[in-house]
Amino acid sequence: AQSVTQPDIHITVSEGASLELRCNYSYGATPYLFWYVQSPGQGLQLLLKYFSGDTLVQGIKGFEAEFKRSQSSFNLRKPSVHWSDAAEYFCAVGATGNQFYFGTGTSLTVIP
């Protein structure tokens, strides 16, 4: 069965520090992978997506993610975090048959 795991429930980083949020998936075929961000009280905003091709994908707000098939991972990175990046981050897998599976989310706190 398809699943998405985000091992870190909560992460705290200092402003200006680098960030990596982990995501592991379980899916039989080539996955369609997504990262979403949800600011407090807000909806889901798509940060980036991977369907095929270059395994390093660039997204909005300076985020990037790397697809590693051998590790079944799609980790999200940002070289320098800003206070406005504090939010909940969701990794997701899109599958055939219109199925869509979210991870449990990682809450990011940014310390000034």
Place this chain on the structure above:
Amino acid sequence: DTAVSQTPKYLVTQMGNDKSIKCEQNLGHDTMYWYKQDSKKFLKIMFSYNNKELIINETVPNRFSPKSPDKAHLNLHINSLELGDSAVYFCASSEGNSPEQYFGPGTRLTVT
């Protein structure tokens, strides 16, 4: 020119009431979804409609009934509301079998 819109944004109601949440998409997509985000931020699909036809119906109480008057609209009607129905409900849409879904801003339902 909002792609996926939901009304209302906030809904506060008492136990036992019946309420509806509306969703509209202007992307020309033929598949629409309802997701529930619980208090722990976990997102889970509830229903999916393709061209007004139900294609995904996860284990959801039958007090929840989706209605799709046309392929641009998918409304969620909830009967006999319970405290546990309090959550954020997200509508989404996609085109055909595309794995990419576009999300609405969410409706925060509070049952008192």
